[in-house]
Amino acid sequence: MPKTRLFALPLFVALGACSIHRATPERASAAEPVNASAMADDHSGHDMSAGTARAMAGATGGPLVIDMRQGTTIAPGNAEAAARLLASPRHAEWAMIPAAAGSKDSIAAWVVYPERKTNAPVVVVIHEIFGLSTWVRSVADQLAADGFIAIAPDLLSIERGGATTDSLAYDVARAMIGKVTPDKMNAMVAAVANYGMALPAAAKRYGVVGYCWGGSASFNQAVFDAPGLRAAVVYYGTSPSVEDMQRIKVPVLGLYGGNDQRVNATIPRADSTMKAIGGTYVSHVYDGAGHGFLRAQDQPANAEAAKQAWPATVAWFKKYLD
Numbered sequence: 047m048p049k050t051r052l053f054a055l056p057l058f059v060a061l062g063a064c065s066i067h068r069a070t071p072e073r074a075s076a077a078e079p080v081n082a083s084a085m086a087d088d089h090s091g092h093d094m095s096a097g098t099a100r101a102m103a104g105a106t107g108g109p110l111v112i113d114m115r116q117g118t119t120i121a122p123g124n125a126e127a128a129a130r131l132l133a134s135p136r137h138a139e140w141a142m143i144p145a146a147a148g149s150k151d152s153i154a155a156w157v158v159y160p161e162r163k164t165n166a167p168v169v170v171v172i173h174e175i176f177g178l179s180t181w182v183r184s185v186a187d188q189l190a191a192d193g194f195i196a197i198a199p200d201l202l203s204i205e206r207g208g209a210t211t212d213s214l215a216y217d218v219a220r221a222m223i224g225k226v227t228p229d230k231m232n233a234m235v236a237a238v239a240n241y242g243m244a245l246p247a248a249a250k251r252y253g254v255v256g257y258c259w260g261g262s263a264s265f266n267q268a269v270f271d272a273p274g275l276r277a278a279v280v281y282y283g284t285s286p287s288v289e290d291m292q293r294i295k296v297p298v299l300g301l302y303g304g305n306d307q308r309v310n311a312t313i314p315r316a317d318s319t320m321k322a323i324g325g326t327y328v329s330h331v332y333d334g335a336g337h338g339f340l341r342a343q344d345q346p347a348n349a350e351a352a353k354q355a356w357p358a359t360v361a362w363f364k365k366y367l368d
Contacts, residue, residue: 123343
């Protein structure tokens with residue numbers, strides 16, 4: 047039986063913790079604000095500040111104590127992310143991935159390897175508008191625990207001139223994500239997937255999963271249909287247009303919070319369009335859960351949704367990738 051691990055984390059550890067890794071790419075200052083693109087969802091209601099403060103410092107403002115006996119079979123919430131990374135036995139490293147053949151631009155990415163005897167399929171993890179946070183890297187680590195080579199790219203790293211492991215402030219993130227148009231996003235995700243599939247330990251196929259803005263991006267990657275793509279998972283992301291969805295050839299799983307009508311209003315469009323083209327689209331709406339439920343597991347309804355959504359995610363990827 048695995049040993050129980052208890053962690054007392056001061057604030058600075060929770061902000062910057064990581065597992066086995068190479069040097070962190072240098073961080074850069076934020077770009078000037080621009081108008082957001084059509085793909086950039088409105089996340090003004092998805093304020094991480096209060097939940098993050100509680101998660102980082104604990105309910106009383108003291109060190110955060112995490113019992114590793116709980117919740118180790120699903121991706122962690124924000125409160126447990128740093129401790130889970132510190133406790134991970136898996137090999138993880140930073141990679142700088144060319145944005146295109148011959149390009150001088152590189153995408154910073156966090157790569158985590160599973161512990162398995164055979165080559166593993168790749169899963170690209172697309173972050174929220176807040177960039178490549180500790181929480182997103184912990185999600186990648188759990189995917190590796192479930193048997194996949196998980197790669198979490200920082201799709202803002204070219205604009206920033208380097209990666210960050212902390213969530214960006216909302217206004218800064220909103221301005222920067224507006225520069226990541228669907229075309230740019232799809233090209234970067236495909237470049238990351240190609241890098242992953244070329245690894246000696248990788249199988250030549252990949253899936254994509256994304257959260258919030260990244261959920262919409264995951265759906266858009268299914269539209270893009272890059273070589274090697276076999277499946278997509280969308281966490282609380284809006285659906286593409288009917289015209290775009292008609293190009294989808296891979297199975298798509300959609301996971302949504304019941305109290306998220308801004309996003310959920312686009313589910314019927316996806317359902318009817320995918321049925322019309324003979325595609326595979328399965329959606330689950332979790333009653334009582336809100337937008338961002340996988341990260342905000344400090345709320346009971348969100349935690350319950352996460353317990354159901356994560357096994358569905360793993361089963362989807364095992365069915366279509368493994």
